Amino acid sequence: MTEEHRSKCPIATSLDILGDRWTLVIVRDLFTGKSRFGDFLASPEGITTSVLADRLARLERFGLVTRTPYQERPLRHAYALTARGRGLKSMLQELCLWANAAFPETWVPPASFMAREG
Amino acid sequence: MTEEHRSKCPIATSLDILGDRWTLVIVRDLFTGKSRFGDFLASPEGITTSVLADRLARLERFGLVTRTPYQERPLRHAYALTARGRGLKSMLQELCLWANAAFPETWVPPASFMAREG
DNA sequence: GCCAGTCACTTGCAAAATGCAACCGATAAA
DNA sequence: TTTATCGGTTGCATTTTGCAAGTGACTGGC
Numbered sequence: 001m002t003e004e005h006r007s008k009c010p011i012a013t014s015l016d017i018l019g020d021r022w023t024l025v026i027v028r029d030l031f032t033g034k035s036r037f038g039d040f041l042a043s044p045e046g047i048t049t050s051v052l053a054d055r056l057a058r059l060e061r062f063g064l065v066t067r068t069p070y071q072e073r074p075l076r077h078a079y080a081l082t083a084r085g086r087g088l089k090s091m092l093q094e095l096c097l098w099a100n101a102a103f104p105e106t107w108v109p110p111a112s113f114m115a116r117e118g
Numbered sequence: 119m120t121e122e123h124r125s126k127c128p129i130a131t132s133l134d135i136l137g138d139r140w141t142l143v144i145v146r147d148l149f150t151g152k153s154r155f156g157d158f159l160a161s162p163e164g165i166t167t168s169v170l171a172d173r174l175a176r177l178e179r180f181g182l183v184t185r186t187p188y189q190e191r192p193l194r195h196a197y198a199l200t201a202r203g204r205g206l207k208s209m210l211q212e213l214c215l216w217a218n219a220a221f222p223e224t225w226v227p228p229a230s231f232m233a234r235e236g
Numbered sequence: 237g238c239c240a241g242t243c244a245c246t247t248g249c250a251a252a253a254t255g256c257a258a259c260c261g262a263t264a265a266a
Numbered sequence: 267t268t269t270a271t272c273g274g275t276t277g278c279a280t281t282t283t284g285c286a287a288g289t290g291a292c293t294g295g296c
Contacts, residue, residue, distance in 0.1 A: 007163050008223060008224050009146070009224065010214040010221070010226075010227065011143060013224050014216070015140075019137070019138055019139040020139070021134065021137040024129055024133055025127075025129060025130055046124070063220075084220050087216050087219060087220060091215075092129060095128065095209045096128040098128075098132070098205050099128030099129070099132045102202050103131055108128075109128065
């Protein structure tokens with residue numbers, strides 16, 4: 001990548017992109033079919049507009065998300081995962097399995113999200 | 119958990135604990151056998167002492183790490199993963215697979231780390 | 237036409253987190 | 267006695283975050 005990474009460790013490199021409290025929440029929403037700015041704002045975690053705009057731009061810069069207009073005048077964009085972004089699914093599934101085991105009060109994700117092919 | 123979480127989504131709850139640029143780097147080092155304060159400082163990413171002390175204390179609070187003395191006078195502690203912490207291995211393996219595919223310049227982890235049982 | 241509302245942001249600012257360097261106490265080594 | 271090591275803490279400047287308000291381009295109702 002063009003950006004400077006702390007090391008070539010795959011975990012550290014991943015965290016340079018995904019390592020904050022919000023980015024994977026947005027990726028989760030993209031997996032569940034959300035695509036518009038307002039959709040992400042509506043999630044229960046309560047992301048703010050400034051952080052959301054920043055994270056979407058970063059995900060686009062790193063090639064995990066594409067932004068395409070869904071209407072002109074006023075110009076409005078829809079966000080979607082690229083193949084690179086969709087590749088995070090197995091990792092997110094494992095994270096959910098871990099969280100469900102470690103913190104039993106967490107929600108069990110829908111089977112459609114946890115399915116091997118999907 | 120006693121701490122307030124943003125939602126009961128397993129991903130959001132996980133990020134309340136692991137969602138920063140440093141925590142999973144420390145967990146990675148614990149998986150590779152590092153156990154002392156100075157061991158973590160020596161990693162190439164260059165964590166600072168204040169952030170390291172804060173993250174180790176947080177990991178202990180959430181039950182991912184235990185701290186036990188390896189000597190008295192002066193009292194020195196070794197850190198180790200609990201079962202809950204070790205449960206992150208599958209997720210980290212998937213994260214490495216994703217990073218290696220998305221960013222080919224990243225290191226391929228040792229087979230011992232990527233093995234299914236281990 | 238006028239006003240209210242929506243949508244996707246940007247801006248400004250206070251608060252919190254981070255990075256950096258210096259310092260500290262206990263002890264061992266020279 | 268001086269120096270080094272180890273595992274931190276403290277202080278401070280910089281950066282990031284959270285929060286609220288504002289903006290621009292419309293749409294719909296009357």
